[in-house]
Amino acid sequence: MKSAFLILNAGSSSLKFALYEAETLDPLLRGEVANLRRGTRLRLAPQSAVDHIDWGQPPENGGHEEVIAWLENKWQGLAAVEIVASGHRIVHGGRDFSAPIRLGEDVLTKLDRLSPLAPAHEPHNLAGIRALARAWPGLPQVGCFDTAFHRSQPHIAQIFGIPRELTDAGMLRYGFHGLSYEYIAGVLPQKMGARGEGRIIVAHLGNGASLCGLRERRSVATTMGYTAMDGLVMSTRCGAIDPGLVLALVRERGYDATADLLNNRSGLLGVSGLSGDIRELEASENPCAKEALDLFVYRVLREAGSLIAVLGGFDAFVFTGGIGEHSSYLRQRISDGLAWTGARVDPKRNAAGEARIHVDGSPVELHVIATNEELPIARAVRALIG
Structure with missing residues (x-):
């Protein structure tokens, strides 16, 4: 047995x-x-x-x-x-x-x-x-x-510009999708050799979405913060937002209604007015659906730029998560938006869903890696239980 x-x-x-x-x-x-x-x-x-x-x-x-x-x-x-x-x-x-x-x-x-x-x-x-x-x-x-992987970040990357006593009480940038990033970090050497130890941006794109900057396969910075609402526009979550707008919504609508709006009725669903499902938005000819997708791509590229600055450049970009693994349309648009960095996408490889979607000789590599959040958990169980 x-x-x-x-x-x-x-x-x-x-x-x-x-x-x-x-x-x-x-x-x-x-x-x-x-x-x-x-x-x-x-x-x-x-x-x-x-x-x-x-x-x-x-x-x-x-x-x-x-x-x-x-x-x-x-x-x-x-x-x-x-x-x-x-x-x-x-x-x-x-x-x-x-x-x-x-x-x-x-x-x-x-x-x-x-x-x-x-x-x-x-x-x-x-x-x-x-x-x-x-x-x-x-x-x-x-x-x-999911937060544990990011505790390797420098202290300066984990704190907010708030009074120190709040920081000391645990109000920090925690980051999420850590089990996914842990798995991706573990397979980088077999996917890209020595380059996998370098400066890598991983995009976990799904209903929840975030980016993580890795150096030597450790988290240096990530887009989510104290909660999983920060950073990228997501399926129904707003992503990064002016705190003043949050305060205005709380004044006008109350806390519970604001929390529901920003968590469950914003993001792609809120902008499109149609759906939070990327597949439905890609198939739609409604201009609001196109605007939602445009905003999704814009936020990924803007946040990627901030990680490139923190990493001091980057060597590869990895797509993972349900959207990252399956939407060739969004991979193409995001890759095209990174062309200024030297990343050169091969449209045929991307459309075919290959693991390497950059052209040969591209100074910045583009990869698609299916994530596995279960395997790091199984490894942890074996380490603790035997």
Whole structure:
């Protein structure tokens, strides 16, 4: 019987899961239960290295508790696999959690206090952990934080221009998508050789989007800050915005309405008035959809310029995340906007979705690398649990 680690990523409306063999970290199974509480639907990756399971249907309209209890019965029923520990993505670790940690109720209580800083993610991450603890009381659990990767940044890159006592209390630029950046940093040498140790900008472009500047595969600067709302324009999040505008909105509409507007009704959705989905906007002939895409590209290029300045130039640009990996249109536009740096995109390679989309001899390389946020978690579980 193979020992395996269960990796969970609990979101507001979905529960992603994967099994990794404990010794080799080979992937065994990957799936997702989507539409929690509103018509649950199971999706499984087409290839699986475990024996056949009669999955059936997840609990209709089930939440984290019901779905995890249902999945736990399936996982425990595997004939050739024994799950020995679990690992979880947790979006915000704050100042105190800068490395993977064994999870218990004492740690979860401290993490509860960070939920207001990542309201779209943190409460659901913690709900999944607690639901698994109730369904499977003896299973060791490990938490891995999206903010941890960026704690290698210089202190000056982590502070705001606010009174020092607020900085000392933990109001810092934390950055996010750290598990994705950790994975990309780990594969850079095999993708681009010695250049991978140089000055690299990674663009994690998805519903949430950010850029990270790497030097020697460590985070030097990133576009997100105290919360995951800062930086680039995103699917429904506003990105960087004048604090004075936020104050005006709070005065006029109140805190809750402002938080909802900036988190859930802004970004591509707000600008287009149509959708926050890049695919729908690319297919639309509505001028507002075009303007939303133009703004997305503009913000990526403007933020990339700031990272190039901090890095003192750059050697490669990496696209990852759902948009970065699949939208040849946006890759082309962003790459064209970087032409002034010497980056030269090959339109045919880009349209074909190749891993290297720069022309041969380009002084700045352009790469597309599929991310894997689960593997760093599995590695952390093995390091802590054995």
